[in-house]
Amino acid sequence: MRFTKDHEWVELDGDVATVGITAYAAEQLGDVVFVETPDVGKAVKAGDAFAVVESVKAASDVYAPISGEVVEANPELGDAPETVNASPEQGGWFAKVKLADKSEYDALMDRAAYEAFLQTL
Amino acid sequence: MAHDETLKTTPLTDDHIARGARMVPFAGYTMPVQYPMGVLAEHLWTREHAGLFDVSHMGQARLRGVSPLSAFEEVVPGDYIGLKPGKQKYSMLLNRTGGIVDDLMAGRPDDDGLFVIVNGACKDNDFKVIDDELAGQVEIERLENRALMAIQGPEAAAVVQAHLPAAAEMAFMDIRAMPGFGTDLIVSRSGYTGEDGYEISVPAAEAVRVWNLLLEDARVRPIGLGARDSLRLEAGLPLYGHDLDETVSPVEAGLTFAVNRNRREQRDFPGAARIVKELAEGPARAKVCLRVLEGAPAREGAEVADEAGNVVGVVTSGGYSPVLKGGIALAFVPPALKAVGTKLKVIVRGKPQPAEVVASPFVPHRYVRKA
Numbered sequence: 001m002r003f004t005k006d007h008e009w010v011e012l013d014g015d016v017a018t019v020g021i022t023a024y025a026a027e028q029l030g031d032v033v034f035v036e037t038p039d040v041g042k043a044v045k046a047g048d049a050f051a052v053v054e055s056v057k058a059a060s061d062v063y064a065p066i067s068g069e070v071v072e073a074n075p076e077l078g079d080a081p082e083t084v085n086a087s088p089e090q091g092g093w094f095a096k097v098k099l100a101d102k103s104e105y106d107a108l109m110d111r112a113a114y115e116a117f118l119q120t121l
Numbered sequence: 122m123a124h125d126e127t128l129k130t131t132p133l134t135d136d137h138i139a140r141g142a143r144m145v146p147f148a149g150y151t152m153p154v155q156y157p158m159g160v161l162a163e164h165l166w167t168r169e170h171a172g173l174f175d176v177s178h179m180g181q182a183r184l185r186g187v188s189p190l191s192a193f194e195e196v197v198p199g200d201y202i203g204l205k206p207g208k209q210k211y212s213m214l215l216n217r218t219g220g221i222v223d224d225l226m227a228g229r230p231d232d233d234g235l236f237v238i239v240n241g242a243c244k245d246n247d248f249k250v251i252d253d254e255l256a257g258q259v260e261i262e263r264l265e266n267r268a269l270m271a272i273q274g275p276e277a278a279a280v281v282q283a284h285l286p287a288a289a290e291m292a293f294m295d296i297r298a299m300p301g302f303g304t305d306l307i308v309s310r311s312g313y314t315g316e317d318g319y320e321i322s323v324p325a326a327e328a329v330r331v332w333n334l335l336l337e338d339a340r341v342r343p344i345g346l347g348a349r350d351s352l353r354l355e356a357g358l359p360l361y362g363h364d365l366d367e368t369v370s371p372v373e374a375g376l377t378f379a380v381n382r383n384r385r386e387q388r389d390f391p392g393a394a395r396i397v398k399e400l401a402e403g404p405a406r407a408k409v410c411l412r413v414l415e416g417a418p419a420r421e422g423a424e425v426a427d428e429a430g431n432v433v434g435v436v437t438s439g440g441y442s443p444v445l446k447g448g449i450a451l452a453f454v455p456p457a458l459k460a461v462g463t464k465l466k467v468i469v470r471g472k473p474q475p476a477e478v479v480a481s482p483f484v485p486h487r488y489v490r491k492a
Contacts, residue, residue, distance in 0.1 A: 030155065030159050030160050030161070030347075031159050031160060031161035031162075033161070033418070033441040033443075034417050034418060034441065034448075036417055036470070052417065052470065054417060054418060054441065055160065055441075056160040056161055056164065056347060056348075056351050056440060056441050056443065057154070057160055057347045057350070057351075057440070058420075059417070059418075059420060
């Protein structure tokens with residue numbers, strides 16, 4: 001699993017990357033009450049806002065950590081947005097993206113680097 | 122968590138931090154937006170039990186003078202000359218064009234003039250406006266040495282009355298100066314959640330002790346500004362700086378109950394010409410309550426469209442209702458579209474979503490009108 005400074009995680013299976021937000025991000029957001037996932041077929045570029053997560057208090061963008069084409073969105077988050085809090089790094093995934101350029105994945109932080117980054121916040 | 126030295130603190134700030142609150146800047150103060158329980162749980166706890174709020178950032182003052190009640194009527198549209206001892210009334214400071222400078226509570230807890238509570242973010246300007254307008258008629262004593270806490274929810278009355286038996290004799294909008302918790306208090310039966318409860322003004326030096334005494338009761342939990350906002354929104358209550366500002370009149374805001382009949386006839390308050398005209402002919406825009414029927418919550422600034430897709434208004438505050446489990450909002454629309462049941466759209470991130478005008482409040486008030 002790799003991580004971004006915007007607190008997204010990416011897990012690679014072949015050339016398909018599953019993307020979500022980290023436990024830290026979910027804790028900071030508080031209770032998630034609405035999630036807008038990207039449409040299947042959408043082309044995303046690394047750094048684009050590609051999903052939205054809303055708590056009682058505010059709406060926050062989720063940025064695509066890597067470029068590619070959205071091939072699947074988590075269907076459970078529509079009825080159960082709280083899954084993002086309950087299981088941010090597993091059941092609470094947002095979307096699967098067919099990777100355009102694996103070097104973007106390789107450039108992301110590994111868990112040790114991400115945890116070191118969290119210590120600086 | 123970083124502590125911004127430029128922000129003011131309340132007598133309870135250290136206690137909030139010790140309880141693990143997430144502190145944010147608000148109205149020039151560092152204030153708890155939520156405690157570890159989280160906004161959603163804090164909201165529901167208040168609706169089911171009793172929530173305790175630190176609202177010490179709000180401005181408390183005494184107005185004293187030869188006839189402070191009649192003087193006060195020069196800056197507000199409410200009937201204060203007729204205000205009986207032991208009562209408070211919601212009103213608003215108006216500018217000369219009938220716009221709202223701030224909304225406020227003013228009451229008579231005792232015979233010591235008028236006790237006024239205004240919004241924290243507006244307080245310096247408010248007291249300057251009152252001082253400028255009423256120079257020579259009233260003297261303002263700002264009560265900077267007092268904290269203010271609110272306890273709200275269906276179990277709040279029982280909690281408070283265990284400490285303050287005299288508070289049981291009070292009904293909604295009653296206010297009394299009384300001894301309690303070994304100190305001097307100003308207690309009103311009012312709040313900003315739609316629930317029954319009390320607001321308690323306490324000397325700053327006694328605030329931590331009183332706060333912790335109330336929190337010793339298992340029915341009481343501390344509640345942050347996040348849930349305070351979602352609770353007031355469900356109660357359909359406006360928030361100054363969002364739903365109300367210097368361009369908005371009480372008629373547009375749906376607050377005509379605060380423009381008393383005798384004052385309408387006398388037309389002797391700031392902006393009376395506009396307000397009386399709007400009362401007779403209707404305002405240019407009307408505040409409505411919207412339920413978002415599908416999709417994301419519509420937040421402040423979201424456009425409101427009619428069914429044909431024409432943009433006709435704007436959301437002034439909106440969010441997620443933990444009780445209704447969906448989006449709710451206060452919005453301005455043309456008066457022709459204000460009837461309950463009117464179908465509208467809210468535009469969230471470019472997408473029109475169905476919404477409907479509903480009656481205010483979203484969640485029924487539970488004020489205790491007879492003690």
